[in-house]
Amino acid sequence: MTKIETVETATGPARVHWYAAEKPRAVVALSHGAGGGIGARDLAALARVLPEQGFTVALVEMPWRFAGKKVAPAPKTLDTGWREIWPALARPELPVVAGGRSAGARVACRTSAELGAAAVLALSFPLHPPGRPEKSRADELLGAGLPTLVVQGGNDPFGRPEEFPEGDHELVGIPYGDHSFAVPKRADLTESEAVTLLTDAVTAWLATPGMLRTRPVL
Numbered sequence: 001m002t003k004i005e006t007v008e009t010a011t012g013p014a015r016v017h018w019y020a021a022e023k024p025r026a027v028v029a030l031s032h033g034a035g036g037g038i039g040a041r042d043l044a045a046l047a048r049v050l051p052e053q054g055f056t057v058a059l060v061e062m063p064w065r066f067a068g069k070k071v072a073p074a075p076k077t078l079d080t081g082w083r084e085i086w087p088a089l090a091r092p093e094l095p096v097v098a099g100g101r102s103a104g105a106r107v108a109c110r111t112s113a114e115l116g117a118a119a120v121l122a123l124s125f126p127l128h129p130p131g132r133p134e135k136s137r138a139d140e141l142l143g144a145g146l147p148t149l150v151v152q153g154g155n156d157p158f159g160r161p162e163e164f165p166e167g168d169h170e171l172v173g174i175p176y177g178d179h180s181f182a183v184p185k186r187a188d189l190t191e192s193e194a195v196t197l198l199t200d201a202v203t204a205w206l207a208t209p210g211m212l213r214t215r216p217v218l
Contacts, residue, residue, distance in 0.1 A: 009084040011077060012063040016088060019047040024056040026095040026212045028121065031060040031082065033102030034072035040101055041191075042123050042151075042181050042198055049199040055206055058089055060100075072103055075110070082107050086115050095119075095212040102126050102158070102179065106137065109144040118212045119147040121202065122169075124179050127159025142167045149205045151198050153177025172201040 003018040017038060028050055032038050038059040047057045063081050064073055072078060090096050098108040099121030112120050128135045141150070141164075148169035152161045154176050161173035174194050176187040183194050206212070 005088060007085050007088045009063050009081050011073070011081055012067050014063045014081065014085050015061040015066050016085070017047070017059040017061070019051050019057040019059070021051040021054050021056045023054060024051075024092070024094055025054045026097060026118065026206070027056045027058055027089060027092055028097045028099065028206070029058040029060060029089040030121065030123075031062055031100035031104035031107060032065065033100070033104055033124070035070075035102075036180075037061060037065055040180065041195060042101055045195045045199050046202060050203065050206075053203050053206070055097075056092065056094070060085060060089075060104075062104075075103075075106065078103065078107050079111050082111055083115065090116070097121055097206065097212070099123065105150075106140055109140045109148070113145040117146060120144045120149070121205075122148060122150045123198075124152060124156060124181070125150050125159065126179075127163060130157035133163065138165050141169060144169070147208075147211050149202065151201060153179060153181050170205065172198075174198055 005016045007014045030043055038061055043059055047059055050057050095118035097119045098112040098117040100108055101123035105122035105125045108120050127137055150169055150171045152173055154173050156179045158179055161171055164171055174181055174197055176183040177194055181194055183191050
């Protein structure tokens with residue numbers, strides 16, 4: 001079942017697309033990146049697969065995207081918008097896994113502990129700008145303070161799996177994948193197989209015993 005909900009924020013309305021599980025164990029709330037929307041292949045695949053495994057998915061169109069703008073605002077504004085959307089995501093009174101892809105993953109890492117999320121799902125975390133490894137954003141990932149899964153393309157110019165620092169997070173690499181988890185035609189796996197690797201990894205992580213305890217707001 002899919003439902004679309006509009007949520008008002010100080011910077012304009014956001015839109016939440018709900019993909020409900022029949023008997024949900026948790027909500028997986030995911031926002032998009034700075035250059036795309038909720039139609040991204042990883043977000044769409046998770047919205048299709050996870051409800052069948054007992055996880056309701058909420059794909060969030062941030063206010064700037066809802067308004068039709070092509071450029072995301074500053075990180076502080078993104079964080080503020082996510083905080084204002086959060087009560088709608090937590091309304092089902094289930095544990096909430098906060099996450100997103102790229103810029104959305106950064107927002108989740110920066111805000112989830114204070115909001116009382118159960119865990120963080122970081123898809124294509126932009127560890128650094130392309131070609132600028134010295135501009136690391138590892139502190140955001142390492143500072144999340146919650147169980148965290150990073151799913152990263154093996155050829156992501158924003159940070160390949162081997163570039164990530166050690167920490168409490170788990171990391172799954174998708175061979176050949178770029179920042180959007182697209183794989184070249186010469187690869188020895190198809191794009192469909194790459195996406196299946198991603199959804200299988202997320203499903204297995206969510207099923208980890210004891211991970212989805214509701215955490216108090218700090």
